[in-house]
Amino acid sequence: MNDEKSENKTLVRYSREGHIGFITLDRPDKRNAMNSALWKDLDKAIGLAEEDEEARVIILRGQGKSFCAGLDLGPENELIGAIGGTPGAAQKMKFFRLIIETQEIHSRLERISKPTIAAIHGHCLGAGLELVVCCDIRICSADTIFALPEAKLAIITDVGGLQRFPKIVGRGHARELAFRGNRFDAERARVINLVNDVYPDKETLDAKALEMAEEIAGNPPLAVQGAKEVLLFDEETIQRRSLHYNAARSCMILPSEDLFEAMTAYMQKRKGEFKGA
Numbered sequence: 001m002n003d004e005k006s007e008n009k010t011l012v013r014y015s016r017e018g019h020i021g022f023i024t025l026d027r028p029d030k031r032n033a034m035n036s037a038l039w040k041d042l043d044k045a046i047g048l049a050e051e052d053e054e055a056r057v058i059i060l061r062g063q064g065k066s067f068c069a070g071l072d073l074g075p076e077n078e079l080i081g082a083i084g085g086t087p088g089a090a091q092k093m094k095f096f097r098l099i100i101e102t103q104e105i106h107s108r109l110e111r112i113s114k115p116t117i118a119a120i121h122g123h124c125l126g127a128g129l130e131l132v133v134c135c136d137i138r139i140c141s142a143d144t145i146f147a148l149p150e151a152k153l154a155i156i157t158d159v160g161g162l163q164r165f166p167k168i169v170g171r172g173h174a175r176e177l178a179f180r181g182n183r184f185d186a187e188r189a190r191v192i193n194l195v196n197d198v199y200p201d202k203e204t205l206d207a208k209a210l211e212m213a214e215e216i217a218g219n220p221p222l223a224v225q226g227a228k229e230v231l232l233f234d235e236e237t238i239q240r241r242s243l244h245y246n247a248a249r250s251c252m253i254l255p256s257e258d259l260f261e262a263m264t265a266y267m268q269k270r271k272g273e274f275k276g277a
Contacts, residue, residue, distance in 0.1 A: 010026065010041055011025070011026055011027045011037055011038040011041040011042075012024065012025055012026060012038060012041035012042045012044070012045045013026050013045065014044075014045040014048040014049055014052075016052060016054060016055050018054075018214075018217070019054060019055060019056040019057065019214075019217040020055070020056070020057055020058075020059060020210065020213045020214065020217060021049045021052055021055035021057070021058040021059070021114070022058070022059050022061065023042070023045045023046065023049055023058060023059070023060045023061070024061050024062070024063055025038070025042075025060075025061070025062040025063060025067070025068055026063045027063075027064075028062075028063045028064025028065065029064075030069070030072060031064065031065060031066040031068070031069035031122070031123060032062045032063065032064065032066060032067065032068040032069065032128070033068070033069045033070060033071065033072035033073075033074075034068065034070065034071055034072055034127045034128065034131075035071075035072040035074070035076065036098075038072075039101075039102055039105055042105055042109075043105045043108065046105070046108050046109050046112060047108075049112060049114070050108075050112050050113065050114075055114055056114055056115075056216070056217040056221045056224070057114055057115050057116075057117065057213040057214075057216045057217045058112065058114050058115070058116045058117070059116075059117050059118075059119055059209050059210070059213055060109070060116060060117070060118045060119065060131070060132065060135055061118075061119045061206070061209070062120075062121070062122070062128075064122075065122050066121070066122030066123035066124075067118075067119075067120045067121055067122055067123065067124045067128060067132075067144070068123065068124055068125065068127070068128025068129075068131065069123050069125055069126075069128065070123075070125035070126025070127050070128050070129070070147075070149065071126050071127045099158050099159065102127075102159045103158075103159050103160055106130060106131060106134050106159050106160045107134070107160065109131070109134040109135070110134035110135075110160075110164075110232070111232065113225045113228065113229070114221075114224075114225065114228075115136045115137070115216050115224060115225075115228055116134075116135040116136050116137070117135060117136070117137045117138075117139065117209050117212060117213055118131075118132035118135040118137070118138045118139070119139060119140075119205055119206060119209040120132055120138060120139070120140040120141070120144050120195070120205075121140065121141040121143065121144055121202045121205060122141075122143060122144060122145070123144070123145050124140070124144055124145070124146050125145070125146070125147045125148075125149060125183075126147070126148060126149055126150060126157075127159055129146055129147070129148055129161065130148075130157065130159050130160050130161035130164075133160070133161060133164040133165060133168055133194075134160065134164065136228065137196055137212070138194065138195045138196060139195055139196055139197045139198070139199065139205060139208060139209060139212075140186050140189065140195045140197075140198055140199070140205065141186070141198070141199055141200070141201055141202045141204070141205040142186050142187075142198055142199065142200050142201070143186070143201075143202075144185070144186045144189070144198075145183050145184070145185060145186075146183065146184050146185075146186075146188075146189050146194065147177075147181065147182060147183040147184065148161060148165075148177045148178055148181060149181045149183075150178075150181065151178065151179060151180070151181035152181040152262065152272070153181075153262045154258035154261070154262040154272075154274065155262075157178055161178070162174070162178060165177060165178070168193060168194060169192040169193055169194055170192070170193075173192045186198045257275060258272075258274045258275060258276065261273060261274060261275075262274070
């Protein structure tokens with residue numbers, strides 16, 4: 001997949017060591033911020049992980065100083081272009097299709113037959129946070145900062161976080177995260193059950209993720225995969241309908257005056273002044 005500067009740069013890599021597969025976000029110069037190219041490479045990496053018959057557990061991780069800084073707000077990101085396009089039916093339909101495509105990539109990670117472990121460090125924001133809640137297990141380093149900042153940017157969280165968060169942290173915490181858009185630390189993430197454990201540094205985090213993966217991989221794979229399938233079974237139908245509605249609802253409010261004010265305020269590092277228009 002093409003990067004904006006390097007024609008042969010793959011933004012997400014899949015690799016395997018023994019029975020442990022690794023999906024690695026590899027855009028460290030942008031703190032693994034997510035754009036259309038990265039999502040396409042992520043989709044390919046998830047496919048490789050699913051097809052790899054030797055892999056029994058998958059670890060999701062990020063290269064560089066952060067796991068993922070969220071949505072890339074740069075103009076080269078196709079999704080940003082669709083959000084800010086000329087208002088009208090065509091703009092909304094394009095944006096709707098892009099959301100659905102992105103939702104499906106996240107759902108593919110959630111539905112992968114092998115157990116998945118997210119090893120999180122640095123920043124885990126927005127779409128990156130929506131990605132890790134697709135994993136079965138989440139662990140992080142003590143320096144990790146989390147947030148769902150979409151409300152501050154005049155957009156709706158729309159690639160699966162609103163469906164998955166209530167199941168993980170409960171209704172009250174999920175609503176707080178979605179409405180406030182505030183940043184919170186690793187200890188808060190552990191208190192609300194967003195992560196299973198917090199480790200002192202990235203080195204320890206990586207070692208513990210591998211240790212856990214190897215323990216799971218040592219169990220009979222058909223039993224482990226069967227347990228995961230059963231755990232997912234009851235959620236599937238309702239979640240698909242909710243994701244579709246979420247995409248449609250996001251398209252209803254964009255573009256808006258508040259969106260452009262939010263983007264400008266973000267770039268100027270000031271508090272936005274919103275009109276609800």
